Amino acid sequence: MTEAKADLFSSRRNNTNMGMIENELKLHIEMARAKYLKAMIEINKAAAPKWHKLRHLNSAVREKRVFIAFVGRIPAGFLVWTKDFYSHYFIDLVVVHPKMRRHGVAVGMIRAMENFCSGNKLFSSTNRSNKAMQKVFVRTGFSKSGFISNLDKGNPEWIYYKKVADRPTAPKKHSRPARKRKKSKKR
Numbered sequence: 001m002t003e004a005k006a007d008l009f010s011s012r013r014n015n016t017n018m019g020m021i022e023n024e025l026k027l028h029i030e031m032a033r034a035k036y037l038k039a040m041i042e043i044n045k046a047a048a049p050k051w052h053k054l055r056h057l058n059s060a061v062r063e064k065r066v067f068i069a070f071v072g073r074i075p076a077g078f079l080v081w082t083k084d085f086y087s088h089y090f091i092d093l094v095v096v097h098p099k100m101r102r103h104g105v106a107v108g109m110i111r112a113m114e115n116f117c118s119g120n121k122l123f124s125s126t127n128r129s130n131k132a133m134q135k136v137f138v139r140t141g142f143s144k145s146g147f148i149s150n151l152d153k154g155n156p157e158w159i160y161y162k163k164v165a166d167r168p169t170a171p172k173k174h175s176r177p178a179r180k181r182k183k184s185k186k187r
């Protein structure tokens, strides 16, 4: 399972060195589609039944703001992001099914998000009491960027931040649009 941790947006390509079982348990992350909503609701119910944020899940999926992680073929977790945090990318929610934890699923989804918003500032947050998520942020290279009081009584929300490196393969941001080709003269 450790091998799977580093795999982002992995497909079932390049797996000739993997054993059959390892291959079957490979971490795979993709943009969530409506057909996965049922699985995501099940994950959320098992992971954090008291949360009500899922009201927005439908629209987030429609707007392509949700990654879903599979361990092999099993849906294991999901990540929801927005671009509403002072116009910056913000990871709103990370949830992993209790039976799928400590296998790098959360880290894998955050790396996928970093790939997605390469070259940008990425923010997220968690409660002071959520030690597991704080450790995930440390593991993924985020640092604390202040806190917000008065959301949950006596449990401030820590804001986390990471400046995501540009990927060499990422499309250039301010590149000029390609010039139109001159029409060839009619003969």
Ligand SMILES: CC(C)(COP(=O)(O)OP(=O)(O)OC[C@H]1O[C@@H](n2cnc3c(N)ncnc32)[C@H](O)[C@@H]1OP(=O)(O)O)[C@@H](O)C(=O)NCCC(=O)NCCS
Binding pocket: 047, 048, 092, 093, 094, 095, 096, 097, 100, 101, 102, 103, 104, 105, 106, 107, 108, 125, 126, 130, 131, 132, 133, 135, 136, 139
């Ligand atoms: C927090 C949560 C998303 C972590 O998911 P996960 O897939 O188990 O996390 P990972 O396996 O990627 O963990 C990476 C590292 O973070 C640390 N970590 C994660 N969970 C931990 C825990 N419960 N206790 C201590 N350290 C923990 C470990 O260092 C871990 O690496 P290791 O397993 O090699 O030691 C998951 O526990 C969860 O869904 N919790 C309920 C929902 C929630 O609180 N979400 C966050 C708020 S948005």
